[in-house]
Amino acid sequence: MGVAVAHVQTETVPLQRRGEERELTQGRHARPPEGRDPGGRVDIVPTVIEKAAACAAREVAGVTTPRHRASRVRVSGQAVLLRLRIGVRYPEPVRETAARVRERVRDRVEHLTGSRVHHIDIEIVEMVR
Numbered sequence: 001m002g003v004a005v006a007h008v009q010t011e012t013v014p015l016q017r018r019g020e021e022r023e024l025t026q027g028r029h030a031r032p033p034e035g036r037d038p039g040g041r042v043d044i045v046p047t048v049i050e051k052a053a054a055c056a057a058r059e060v061a062g063v064t065t066p067r068h069r070a071s072r073v074r075v076s077g078q079a080v081l082l083r084l085r086i087g088v089r090y091p092e093p094v095r096e097t098a099a100r101v102r103e104r105v106r107d108r109v110e111h112l113t114g115s116r117v118h119h120i121d122i123e124i125v126e127m128v129r
Contacts, residue, residue, distance in 0.1 A: 007084070056101075063088060064089065065096060071083065083120075085123045
């Protein structure tokens, strides 16, 4: 079974593709001049997105997350689809709490990964006193 990987590209083009030449004396592993992005790609494994989503959900007042697999993620190109399992502390209003979780998780995951969160399903698995 393969591992799905989210692909996030940088906004710059690698040095060799811009047609600029480097000094040969720098060597292949020399650091680029200050302020320059050497380019390349960043791959974010879905488990990283899952953990970020679970942490963001726990930051919402009145929310707990189960110890095992609090979130699941599917990545399709740049779009992220999430499924969260949360507990809500009694007597917090369940739908309002779920809406706050959805907003917090979307903001946090988009900020951390640069990918757009397309959809978040929330399953309330318990009420906690």
